[in-house]
Amino acid sequence: MNTSIDLPEMKVFAAVVTDGSFTAAAERLGTDKARVSRIVRRMEEKLGARLLTRSTRRLNVTEVGRDYFERAVCILTAAEAAEAAVAQQSREPKGLLKITAGSEFGTMVVDDWIAAFLRLAPKVTVEMEYTNRLVDIIHEGFDVAIRVGTLEDSGLSARKLGEVVYGLYATSDYLSGRPVLSAVSDLKHHDLIMKTTRGRANWFLINSTSTEKITAPPRCAVNSMIAAKNLVLEGLGIAQLPRFMAEPYVANGRLSCVLPGWAENPAPVHAVFASSRYMDPKVRSFVDLCVSMFTGDDIHAE
Missing domain, CATH: 3.40.190.290 (D-Maltodextrin-Binding Protein; domain 2)
Structure with a gap:
């Protein structure tokens, strides 16, 4: 078995598993379904193992494929972190920043942060998703999640921005x-x-x-x-x-x-991201801006 790591192929497979189909993965990667299918088939031949089972109605990940996917995500994240560490030398935020936040806090507060950040970082584009579900930022490809309330122990890095009172x-x-x-x-x-x-x-x-x-x-x-x-x-x-x-x-x-002085406990607000050691300049810059804007009498900054 050839065990050489091909990061582009690994990225294609991770996209197929994350998006649940060849078609959706192809759209995400800007290519065509046939090419994605060929790459996965070539990976299976090279690895000597079935990663996916296919039918006319659905795509399933085998046990081996699931294990490979989890390890692949770790490798891809490490590779991105290595690139980000080099990119930090320039310190200039650029590229696509993917952010997610709850619908209400996002539209009433985070919108202002994004507007200020876009003015601050002209080489950055932003993709924003407002949702009240708990987003898996690693598997779904987000750079930052703004979360209100107590954080679960997810193994992700986080920076407390302040509290909602x-x-x-x-x-x-x-x-x-x-x-x-x-x-x-x-x-x-x-x-x-x-x-x-x-x-x-x-x-x-x-x-x-x-x-x-x-x-x-x-x-x-x-x-x-x-x-x-x-x-x-x-x-x-x-x-x-x-x-x-x-x-x-x-x-x-x-x-x-x-009844001044009576209210429920303040809710902490955090910026959650994959790694604090190798933060992409655009992520670090956005989080720093969030901290600076989280001020005033109505929202308590840390």
């Missing part, structure tokens, strides 16, 4: 003529707009000394902070919102903060 908000129209709101226990007499988490609608409100769990049935349960903000602005109740989302409306008088 929260508060309770309502309109003056809603509060007028309603029961006095001077303690957390008073919330049971009010209409609450709650963001659901895995189907549960409740709040864990914390101040400097104690914690209160609010389980009163909400007037409206939603799975979107943007939806909660919109309903609050309509004067339909009290919602817990990120300060970066609510404070502009406090400044123009449309919202008021109620």
Whole structure:
């Protein structure tokens, strides 16, 4: 068996497994399906093992193929890191930067970071995906993920950018003529707009000394902070919102903060990437910019 490593062939095979078909891999690599199929067949002949099983309806990875894929990804990542280490000598960000972030935080915050970065780095192009699923940045080819909340132990590198802080908000129209709101226990007499988490609608409100769990049935349960903000602005109740989302409306008088000091714990925000040792200049530059822009009273920087 010829064991020489052919990185271009390895990259083709990794694309087939990641995308699930020859056609999708060909589109990603800018080539044609027949060429991709020939390369995989040649790899199988060279390795003396079946990597994929093919049928008219689907493509399956064999056990040997799965093991080869996982090792191939490690080799390709190491090769990219080696190239990135050399590229760092120039320190000029360039090339394609693939970023992913959650839909709400991405469109309300990360968009501004990307706009500033594109102005800062004219030789960089950006491909951005907004999704609330947990993206496998290595297998899916992303350079950076912006994640809100506690990180799982994934083995990836991460840099904490800061924290999102929260508060309770309502309109003056809603509060007028309603029961006095001077303690957390008073919330049971009010209409609450709650963001659901895995189907549960409740709040864990914390101040400097104690914690209160609010389980009163909400007037409206939603799975979107943007939806909660919109309903609050309509004067339909009290919602817990990120300060970066609510404070502009406090400044123009449309919202008021109620029960100041009570809110759920701040949520950490991280930039997640493959390696901190050999960061491509465009990745390092983007993460540094995110840190510099993560400032102000509404979003707490580290």
